Amino acid sequence: MMSKKKKIILTIVSVVVVLLGAAGVYGFNIYQSLKETTETMHTPVDRVQPEKRPAKVTLEKKDPFSVLLMGVDKREYDSGRSDTMVVLTVNPNSSSVKMLSIPRDTRVEIVGRDMEDKINHAYAYGGVAMSMATVENFLDIPIDYYIEINMEGFKEIVDAVGGVEVHNAFTFSYEGYTFEEGTIQLTGEGFCCT
Numbered sequence: 001m002m003s004k005k006k007k008i009i010l011t012i013v014s015v016v017v018v019l020l021g022a023a024g025v026y027g028f029n030i031y032q033s034l035k036e037t038t039e040t041m042h043t044p045v046d047r048v049q050p051e052k053r054p055a056k057v058t059l060e061k062k063d064p065f066s067v068l069l070m071g072v073d074k075r076e077y078d079s080g081r082s083d084t085m086v087v088l089t090v091n092p093n094s095s096s097v098k099m100l101s102i103p104r105d106t107r108v109e110i111v112g113r114d115m116e117d118k119i120n121h122a123y124a125y126g127g128v129a130m131s132m133a134t135v136e137n138f139l140d141i142p143i144d145y146y147i148e149i150n151m152e153g154f155k156e157i158v159d160a161v162g163g164v165e166v167h168n169a170f171t172f173s174y175e176g177y178t179f180e181e182g183t184i185q186l187t188g189e190g191f192c193c194t
Contacts, residue, residue, distance in 0.1 A: 033160045045128045045146065053142035062092040065144040068135055072123060072150045080150070082123040082131055087139065100139075108138045155188030163187050 002010075057065040067088040074080030085102040104120040111133040113125055122134040132143045149157075158164055163185045171181045179186075 030160070030162070045132070052136055052140070053144065057144045059092075064089065064091040064093070066090070066141060068132055068143045068146045070123065070128070070131060070146065070148045072148055074150045079124050079127070081120040082148075083120055085119065085131070085135065087135060087141075087143070089141070102135065102138075106138075108134060110134055111137050158186070158188040 057063045059065070067090070069084070069086040069088060070082040071084030072080045073083045081104070083104050085104065087100045087102065089098045089100075090096075102119055104118065106119045107116050108119045108122075109115070110117050110119075110122050110125060110130070112130050113122075119134060119138065122131045126133075128146055128148060132146055136143050165183060165185055166179075167183045168179055168181050172179055
């Protein structure tokens with residue numbers, strides 16, 4: 001027969017093992033969800049080395065680099081437009097990050113089209129590569145990387161991190177959803193209404 005002390009120790013050890021196992025399963029599920037989301041979001045861009053950047057950026061050498069962030073409104077029936085364009089410049093040597101938002105209706109020369117048009121139309125004409133080239137030409141800086149996200153991808157990111165906690169100053173309704181006053185947890189569907 002087991003002593004009372006051994007039973008308590010065995011119970012505590014069993015509870016700890018169960019909790020560690022549950023935490024491991026939860027962590028693995030979050031990791032898998034994030035991995036699947038990032039894999040579906042990565043698409044290489046086929047483009048020549050920018051003239052404004054004679055050599056490739058090497059992150060190991062802490063080379064400064066720039067990123068074009070694009071929020072794209074893309075639907076089944078059209079190629080979409082980059083309604084949000086933000087250029088991020090990162091300098092690891094000075095630990096600085098600078099951001100510049102480009103208004104979507106800025107009239108620029110669309111590289112590859114030999115015409116002036118709204119900058120967000122570059123995406124409709126030639127996708128990411130044409131958008132990057134047009135921004136490079138407009139700002140006279142190299143664009144090394146890009147991040148493109150559409151509303152569907154945004155929903156997936158919100159869900160992959162378990163939702164977003166938001167504090168509302170007042171209750172309001174929007175497109176069939178009601179958001180109560182106070183702190184609420186939003187999912188991708190609740191955060192990004194369709």
